[in-house]
Amino acid sequence: MVHSKTVIELRNVVKEYILGKTIVKALRGVSLEIKKGEFVIIMGPSGSGKSTLLHIMGALDKPTSGKVFINGKDISLFDDWNLAMLRRKNIGFVFQTFNLVPTLNALENVMLPLEPIHMDEIEKIKRAKELLKLVGLEHRMLHKPAELSGGERQRVAIARALVNDPEIILADEPTGNLDTKTGLQIINAMRELNKKENKTIVIVTHDPTLLKYATKKVYIRDGTVERMEE
Numbered sequence: 001m002v003h004s005k006t007v008i009e010l011r012n013v014v015k016e017y018i019l020g021k022t023i024v025k026a027l028r029g030v031s032l033e034i035k036k037g038e039f040v041i042i043m044g045p046s047g048s049g050k051s052t053l054l055h056i057m058g059a060l061d062k063p064t065s066g067k068v069f070i071n072g073k074d075i076s077l078f079d080d081w082n083l084a085m086l087r088r089k090n091i092g093f094v095f096q097t098f099n100l101v102p103t104l105n106a107l108e109n110v111m112l113p114l115e116p117i118h119m120d121e122i123e124k125i126k127r128a129k130e131l132l133k134l135v136g137l138e139h140r141m142l143h144k145p146a147e148l149s150g151g152e153r154q155r156v157a158i159a160r161a162l163v164n165d166p167e168i169i170l171a172d173e174p175t176g177n178l179d180t181k182t183g184l185q186i187i188n189a190m191r192e193l194n195k196k197e198n199k200t201i202v203i204v205t206h207d208p209t210l211l212k213y214a215t216k217k218v219y220i221r222d223g224t225v226e227r228m229e230e
């Protein structure tokens with residue numbers, strides 16, 4: 001672990017949202033380094049900036065000021081196409097709001113990140129089915145999001161984040177809508193990816209029972225890193 005390379009680095013990241021005449025300071029200068037193979041847990045009160053932080057780490061949103069390096073590269077120098085390529089190849093994102101496509105069934109939603117990839121259609125279906133099985137949804141593959149429970153939707157979102165075998169997995173409250181047993185199943189799947197394949201995992205959670213798995217704990221308060229434990 002000591003010699004692992006840094007996969008994500010944030011340097012003094014500030015994020016402000018402008019809402020009419022008010023400025024919301026979501027992040028007030030966050031610096032943080034995440035190394036390959038780390039299992040990072042981010043905790044903090046509602047509205048403290050956790051989702052904003054995760055979006056910026058995943059190159060889904062740009063900081064107002066400060067720098068983000070992914071695999072050593074300053075991503076502010078990337079154009080939209082290169083950013084899209086970076087996300088597609090390296091990052092799996094589980095959104096707090098799932099972001100599933102309502103007109104597609106579970107299998108099609110999971111296959112979505114594979115669309116631009118050169119792979120046989122049959123292989124794509126096989127891969128998506130494997131992941132739906134991993135999250136315990138092999139019996140719900142043809143259901144559309146509206147025909148699934150909240151926890152099932154969440155599991156589809158997790159399968160989708162993993163389908164392109166990303167190096168970095170960023171998950172926003174991945175167990176928030178799940179019962180204890182299913183939540184544990186999901187976390188165990190992520191731990192396995194972390195241990196066996198050395199994937200870098202960053203999870204935002206309110207659930208203190210997940211803390212025991214973390215190699216690094218980051219406590220966010222009011223847009224700043226209040227405390228960090230290795």
Ligand SMILES: Nc1ncnc2c1ncn2[C@@H]1O[C@H](COP(=O)(O)OP(=O)(O)OP(=O)(O)O)[C@@H](O)[C@H]1O
Binds near residue numbers: 018
């Ligand atoms: N698009 C936006 N426009 C304006 N303000 C925003 C926007 N997104 C987030 N905010 C504000 O920025 C702050 C941080 O929001 P963020 O979603 O990062 O919090 P969070 O820690 O993820 O909270 P939760 O635990 O409730 O998900 C909040 O005060 C929120 O109201």
Ligand SMILES: [Mg+2]
Binds near residue numbers: 050051052096172
């Ligand atoms: Mg959030």
